[in-house]
Amino acid sequence: MPTIVDIAVSNEGFSTLVAAVQAAGLVEALQSPGPFTVFAPNDAAFAKLPPGTVQTLVQNPPQLGRILKFHVVSGKYTQTELIKLGTVESLEGAPIPIDGTEGFEVKNATVIAADIEADNGIIHVLDNVILMG
Amino acid sequence: MPTLTEPQTLIPPSTHVHADVIHRLESGGSMLPDTPENLMQIIGIYKAYAVPMDFYWRDLLYIAERVFLNPVPAFKYFLPQEYLDLPNHYAGDTADLRIWRGIATAHPELLEFMERGEMKRKLPKLIHHLWHDRVNMEFAEACMQAMLWHQDMGGRFNDYLYTDEYKGNCDRAIHAYFKGNPVMLGLHKLFPEMFYEKCRELSYYSNLGLFWEVMAPVFFEMSDIYDEGGFSGVPAAMDFLVNGIFAVAGRPIYHHVYIGDECFELIPKSCAFTWLYEAALPYVEAVFYRTAPFRGTKSYNAQAGQVPLDQNDFHYGILYADVFPVGSSGIPPTLLMQDMLHFLPPYLLEYYQEHCRGEDDILIQLGITFQRSMYNVTSAVIQALRAALLYPLDDQNPRHLAANRKFFEAQIDRFVRPEARLRDVQTQDYR
Secondary structure, eight states, X not given: OOOHXXXXXXXXXXXXXXXXXXXXXXXXXXXXXXXXXXXXXXXXXXXXXXXXXXXXXXXXXXXXHHHHHTTEEESOOOHHHHHHHOEEEBXXXXXXXXXXXXXXXXXXXXXXXXXXXETTEEEXXXXXXXXXX | OOXXXXXXXXXXXXXXTXXXXXXXXXXXXXXXXXXXXXXXXXXXXXXXXXXXXXXXXXXXXXXXXXXXXXXXXXXXXXXXXXXXXXXXXXXXTTOSSOOBSSOSSOOHHHHHHHHHTTTTOOOOHHHHHHTTOSOOHHHHHHHHHHHHHHOOSSSSHHHHTTSHHHHHHHHHHHHHHTTTOHHHHHHHHHOHHHHHHHHHHHHHXXXXXXXXXXXXXXXXHHHHHHHTTOOOSHHXXXXXXXXXXXXXXXXXXXXXXXXXXXXXXXXXXXXXXXXXXXXXHHHIIIIIIIOOXXXXXXXXXGGGTOSOSSGGGOOOSTTTOOSGGGOSTTOHHHHHHXXXXXXXXXXXXXXXXXXXXXXXXXXXXXHHXXXXXXXXXXXXXXXXXXHHHSOOTTOOOHHHHHHXXXXXXXXXXXXXXXXXXXXXXXXXXXX
């Protein structure tokens, strides 16, 4: 089965995320056995950010890495498990609230494709970049 | 995007005491009403603020990076040429991200003031300094102290200052700085917390310097856009700030110290501290909201409960300030007002001459303009947080709009207390 990175690279709509993961030097980590749960914002999600936001982050890999780590959770959690948990701790350290009242929401993002299985974890695709706080 | 007049229909109206302001925020507006007079005032004061701020950030970094632990820092306000030429990362041709179309080195109006001062005479630097005809750097230090004193205001910066990693970094710099000075090294051995604490303060100098390095070009650019007729109103000016906050949110916050040719990283960039979380939000909390009562302005009886027991409840920042008694010498806001007075654009100077007592109470008038302008900056922070953490204003899901409403109401709750000036800035006759 492909890894989380393989899936992101081979699917259209994740070019910004892939470039960001590469810039932050997190490719190797996301190809390790994990397992990880990745909340993956698509290209449209990154495009919603005001101009300059991604540019500044790409210029500063540790800071970019921190934002990306907020989208990753240690362990493999499906939609049902996440909704049951209510909150999960990100690799960044800050908590990520999950809501299942209407559909499947991760913080202020809506999951547009859930439970994409990978060799080293699971991916849920988000329509927004989520931020700590 | 909804317009300012579009009624909110998906959720019932707010019943908050400041419901009018909350509805305005929900329509994409600012806490400050959208009038041409407000727009003129806030942009004019941003420009007047940006010029001394161009000195503040440079000198804050100079003190953090070069003056460092100098036990008698008598010349810390004497900015060397190297720091006047230090290219701003957000202005000029060499910018990481060009926010201001102007130059990256010190602003020409600042250089002229540093040379000739209020006296308009070219005298030795020391004379200008002793005559206090200079930029009031003490204001910048007061802001830094507010951040240092309030400490834990979100972000991870303050926690890091108490880690063994940070102390180890400090040790290396302290030993290099006091190399061959057995007295200071002996003091460090006897009282290690003393220099660590000084380093923490210097790290806040760096933090604030890096924060203002961004804000100065933001304000210069806003002034230029206004002069070109580019802002349609107060919300447009606020949106420019919101976009600016996002654009530089990921800027690293760090503290490097230069001793001789060697760089010591007290807080390396690899700590992943960011401008938004570790500088901007703590700054707004410490300086706009909290600070501390200024000595010499008013007497408080702590035993009678006139000063909050909980530091979180401090409310002595610009958003609460009664500008009138602040006009005494040495009071930090007065120092800033005096600094801004030197760089007012002509249209704002003319405006003040037409109101109240003209030039006689100009510091008070511009202080209140500054208060208006900071309500707009705070609005930008509130809208940026809403955009980052919650939902778009035109979201069609009532549950999302209710979450936005809850957030706005919680923010505005802080202005319910009688000292808050939110009600005052709603009208133009508050000046």
